[in-house]
Amino acid sequence: MDAFYASVESRDNPQLRGKPLAVGGSPQSRGVVAAASYEAREFGVRSAMPMARAVRLCPGLLIVPPDFARYKEASQKVMAILHSATPLVEPLSLDEAYLDVTENLWGEPLAVNVARRIKQEIKDQLQLTASAGVAPNKFLAKIASGWQKPDGLTVIAPERVESFLQKLPVEALWGVGPVTAKKLRAVGIEKVTDIRKTDYSVLVGAVGSLADWLIQLAHGEDPRPVEPHRETKSISCETTYAKDLTDLAEINRQVQALAEDVAAELKRKGLRARTIGIKVRYAVGFVTITRSHTEDHFTDSRTEIVNRAQMLLERTEAGPRPVRLLGVRAAAFEIESAAEEKP
Numbered sequence: 636m637d638a639f640y641a642s643v644e645s646r647d648n649p650q651l652r653g654k655p656l657a658v659g660g661s662p663q664s665r666g667v668v669a670a671a672s673y674e675a676r677e678f679g680v681r682s683a684m685p686m687a688r689a690v691r692l693c694p695g696l697l698i699v700p701p702d703f704a705r706y707k708e709a710s711q712k713v714m715a716i717l718h719s720a721t722p723l724v725e726p727l728s729l730d731e732a733y734l735d736v737t738e739n740l741w742g743e744p745l746a747v748n749v750a751r752r753i754k755q756e757i758k759d760q761l762q763l764t765a766s767a768g769v770a771p772n773k774f775l776a777k778i779a780s781g782w783q784k785p786d787g788l789t790v791i792a793p794e795r796v797e798s799f800l801q802k803l804p805v806e807a808l809w810g811v812g813p814v815t816a817k818k819l820r821a822v823g824i825e826k827v828t829d830i831r832k833t834d835y836s837v838l839v840g841a842v843g844s845l846a847d848w849l850i851q852l853a854h855g856e857d858p859r860p861v862e863p864h865r866e867t868k869s870i871s872c873e874t875t876y877a878k879d880l881t882d883l884a885e886i887n888r889q890v891q892a893l894a895e896d897v898a899a900e901l902k903r904k905g906l907r908a909r910t911i912g913i914k915v916r917y918a919v920g921f922v923t924i925t926r927s928h929t930e931d932h933f934t935d936s937r938t939e940i941v942n943r944a945q946m947l948l949e950r951t952e953a954g955p956r957p958v959r960l961l962g963v964r965a966a967a968f969e970i971e972s973a974a975e976e977k978p
Contacts, residue, residue, distance in 0.1 A: 636757075636765050725863055767787070805830070818842060874960065883953065886953050894943075908965035909966075911947070
């Protein structure tokens with residue numbers, strides 16, 4: 636989806652349309668940009684940017700607080716349209732998914748026509764725009780989907796894969812962020828295709844075990860299938876606070892609220908967890924620490940999850956050290972129905 640949160644806001648409020656818009660927190664309270672309209676992006680405003688900086692870049696920026704319930708509702712309608720084309724839909728987030736349309740419910744032999752129809756259905760039903768990438772595999776489709784945003788459609792036919800790869804900088808590779816890109820450039824790798832020419836030992840020295848995966852991608856190969864039912868690895872809730880928390884009693888209350896949210900999500904998904912963890916980010920230096928504990932038994936008990944999270948909090952310096960962020964996490968799952976089948 637194109638600038639999803641901002642697009643939903645603009646759709647629902649005509650006064651916001653065509654204007655630089657950011658969804659997020661207040662610049663006076665350490666807010667960050669959750670999404671930016673394309674008009675705001677022209678000024679350099681980007682997601683995850685401090686809102687105070689966004690306002691400096693774009694003095695006329697309109698700021699709207701996020702309404703995740705509305706975004707989730709819109710996302711569910713988008714996903715329903717995707718599932719009308721194929722059952723092989725792998726959501727990555729509220730606004731992005733992979734589809735395998737090799738065989739599809741519309742009986743359409745050309746993937747590009749499936750993409751066109753999906754885009755049109757989203758526009759007609761939801762008054763939102765989406766960009767699509769059509770390619771032989773996930774890696775190439777992901778890049779193609781962002782190639783002509785907004786409202787884009789980019790097709791990489793098998794015979795065009797090599798010419799497409801020749802254009803790509805090394806940052807385009809899956810798993811290559813700024814740090815890894817810097818390491819690759821340090822050994823002379825600027826483009827994706829440079830990886831093929833680099834001595835294997837040099838590549839391993841730069842990126843370690845990531846080398847084999849990058850070589851595969853550099854040849855345009857990505858064997859990962861679309862997985863419509865990806866296993867949930869963890870459930871977490873966290874909050875960044877407008878004002879630093881210094882009162883231990885208040886910090887405990889916040890951890891309780893986060894733990895209760897995690898417990899509610901476990902019940903909603905029919906899961907039980909063995910591992911409970913917390914995350915604490917101190918205000919000074921933004922130092923972030925985690926603590927976790929794993930029991931022999933699985934649980935979705937709200938009381939137990941709260942108690943365990945608060946016990947983990949005692950293993951931190953929260954209180955004496957002001958806290959900016961708190962999080963609670965559950966992992967190591969058992970599906971509830973499977974637990975009920977055990978003798």
